Amino acid sequence: MIPANGRLQRGGDSTYQFVQDASFWYLTGLDEPDILLVMDRDQEYLIVPERPKLQAIFDGTVSPEKLAARSGISKIYGDKAGWHQLNSRLAKVKHAATLAALPPYVDRYAFYSNPARANLVGKLKNQKAELELLDISLHLARLRMIKQPAELKAIQAAIDITIAGLKDALRPAKLIKYSHEYQVEANLSRAFRRGGAAGHAFDPIVAGGQRACTLHNIANNGGLRPDKLIVIDVGAEVEHYAADITRTVIQGKPSRRQQAVHQAVLEVQQFAFELLKPGLVLKVYEHQIEQFMGEKLRALG
Numbered sequence: 483m484i485p486a487n488g489r490l491q492r493g494g495d496s497t498y499q500f501v502q503d504a505s506f507w508y509l510t511g512l513d514e515p516d517i518l519l520v521m522d523r524d525q526e527y528l529i530v531p532e533r534p535k536l537q538a539i540f541d542g543t544v545s546p547e548k549l550a551a552r553s554g555i556s557k558i559y560g561d562k563a564g565w566h567q568l569n570s571r572l573a574k575v576k577h578a579a580t581l582a583a584l585p586p587y588v589d590r591y592a593f594y595s596n597p598a599r600a601n602l603v604g605k606l607k608n609q610k611a612e613l614e615l616l617d618i619s620l621h622l623a624r625l626r627m628i629k630q631p632a633e634l635k636a637i638q639a640a641i642d643i644t645i646a647g648l649k650d651a652l653r654p655a656k657l658i659k660y661s662h663e664y665q666v667e668a669n670l671s672r673a674f675r676r677g678g679a680a681g682h683a684f685d686p687i688v689a690g691g692q693r694a695c696t697l698h699n700i701a702n703n704g705g706l707r708p709d710k711l712i713v714i715d716v717g718a719e720v721e722h723y724a725a726d727i728t729r730t731v732i733q734g735k736p737s738r739r740q741q742a743v744h745q746a747v748l749e750v751q752q753f754a755f756e757l758l759k760p761g762l763v764l765k766v767y768e769h770q771i772e773q774f775m776g777e778k779l780r781a782l783g
Contacts, residue, residue, distance in 0.1 A: 483568075483580045484509055485602045486517040503598065505581060505622045507722050510553040514544055518602065519555075520568055527557035529564030572610050580606075582617035636723040640679065643718040644725040647673030652714075658733055663688040663702040666714060674718040683724030687715035694730075708734030746778040 486506045489497040502513050510519055510528075518529040530544060546558040559567065572578060583600035587593075606613055629637065650656075651669040660666055666688045674681055685700040691710035693699050706712060711732050717725035730747075732740065753774050757767055 483578060483602065483606075484519040484521075485580075485598045486510075486512065486515055486519075487596045488598045488601070489515050490596065502722065503596070504722065505619075505626070508622070508626055510555065512549060512553050513722075514549070516598070517549075518564070518568075520564075522571060525557070526555055527559060527564065527567070528553070528555055529559050529561060529568065531561040569609055572606070572613060575613075577614045577616055578606065579616040579618045581619050581622070582615075633723060636721040637725070640683065640718045640720040640723055640725040641727070643674055643677035643679045643720065644716060644727050646677055647718065648714070648716070648727065648729055652729065652731055657731060660706055660733065662706060663690060663693075663704050663712075666712070667702045670714075670716055677718065679718035679720050680722075681719060683717040683719035683726070687713065689713050706733065708732070709737070711736075711740060742782060746782055750775050750778055 484506050487501065487503040489500055492498045500515055506519060516531055520527050520529065528549060533543065549558055550556050580602060581599050583603050584595035586595060588595055603615060647670050650673050651666055667686050670686060687698065687700055688702045689699040690704055690706045690712045693704050694711065694713035711730050713730050715728040717727060754771050757770060
């Protein structure tokens with residue numbers, strides 16, 4: 483049983499832009515909230531709760547026919563009928579599998595988690611307290627590690643759109659005219675949408691000078707100076723697959739120090755490319771790059 487994400491309140495009666503659970507998307511290709519995917523031996527079905535009348539007016543209705551055509555799952559039930567079928571099956575088993583819920587607040591990343599998985603676990607336990615739930619997160623992660631042709635196509639499209647957007651936004655004739663970070667962001671947003679992407683895959687970063695030393699500086703409201711470097715970390719999103727490309731540019735002429743650092747970065751990058759091969763262990767890869775980068779940092783003082 484794999485739940486879709488739910489909407490999250492932004493303020494009053496408005497929500498943040500909806501982002502689907504990646505595993506639910508991987509298995510269904512559906513971008514609607516609050517749906518439950520059930521896979522049981524040789525059958526699969528979706529449980530789709532009916533939208534209240536007011537929500538349907540504002541957000542539209544969900545067409546079962548479109549859900550079936552998109553997902554390839556022909557059996558689609560409403561909330562009452564779907565849970566009746568699921569509960570009758572759960573009554574006969576000791577174990578069921580789902581995705582383990584994150585804690586409400588994740589300290590490592592300092593954010594609140596989407597409650598959809600926790601809500602499902604709570605509902606299942608209310609239906610059958612002795613039901614033992616198995617976490618299939620690792621199994622799904624291993625499936626998703628190996629990209630299928632359709633996924634590779636989406637990833638490549640996201641990369642191509644990002645590169646084209648960067649080339650357009652950072653043309654010398656445009657670059658020299660920027661006075662604030664948000665102007666670069668605005669041009670990239672326009673280029674991504676024009677290129678066919680859904681938009682940014684994550685909050686874009688455009689940071690000039692010292693502001694670039696905050697890795698996730700997403701305010702993008704600072705002024706730009708011709709003698710300061712500008713770090714741009716962006717990626718377009720296509721079918722929920724992301725590019726992630728960082729570029730460092732300057733509006734004026736780089737100093738000798740800036741050129742020396744830039745050259746060191748290029749050498750580390752080339753070293754990293756040369757190490758890549760099938761079967762490479764990430765931990766070993768990172769250690770080798772750290773050693774090489776350390777040598778470059780020492781040479782730079």
